[in-house]
Amino acid sequence: MSETNMVPVGIVCSPFKERGDAPRQGRLSDELSKITIFPEYLDALLGLSEGADIFILCWFDRSDRSVLQSHLGGDETRPIRGVFASRSPNRPNPISLTLARLVKIEGNKLTVKGLEALDRTPVLDIKPYSEQFDTPIKE
Numbered sequence: 001m002s003e004t005n006m007v008p009v010g011i012v013c014s015p016f017k018e019r020g021d022a023p024r025q026g027r028l029s030d031e032l033s034k035i036t037i038f039p040e041y042l043d044a045l046l047g048l049s050e051g052a053d054i055f056i057l058c059w060f061d062r063s064d065r066s067v068l069q070s071h072l073g074g075d076e077t078r079p080i081r082g083v084f085a086s087r088s089p090n091r092p093n094p095i096s097l098t099l100a101r102l103v104k105i106e107g108n109k110l111t112v113k114g115l116e117a118l119d120r121t122p123v124l125d126i127k128p129y130s131e132q133f134d135t136p137i138k139e
């Protein structure tokens, strides 16, 4: 199998210091976070504007990568699901996906709303939300 190689393009500065501090999904909180984009990726921000809806993909560095199944929401009264059928942060490749609002751009610092990543979480990628393509496929 070919090697999969990723490098972080930035890092999160967040009010959520520990897992218990963070909401299950970022939109359940009004807190703002900052993403510092590393200088070598600054050119990749061209075309992003304040107010945009963006997907943020992070590497959840404090996850347990051995987990394949877990109770939904970590609640033992709820059914067990495979991690590919859940949003559990614990999974073989702990890549998180969050639709957030880009509130402010100041050079290489992005202020975002709706991100539940812990402080110092590595950022893998940012992509714009598309009203045309990011909806369920109709039969």
Ligand SMILES: C[S@@+](CC[C@H](N)C(=O)[O-])C[C@H]1O[C@@H](n2cnc3c(N)ncnc32)[C@H](O)[C@@H]1O
Pocket: 018, 019, 020, 022, 023, 024, 025, 026, 059, 060, 061, 062, 063, 087, 088, 089, 095, 096, 097, 098, 116, 117, 118, 120, 121, 122
């Ligand atoms: C349920 S996951 C959802 C993540 C993303 N919105 C998704 O659906 O892929 C969010 C939880 O992951 C945990 N988390 C956040 N940052 C993390 C990190 N760097 N390492 C491990 N867990 C993290 C927090 O407990 C947070 O409540």
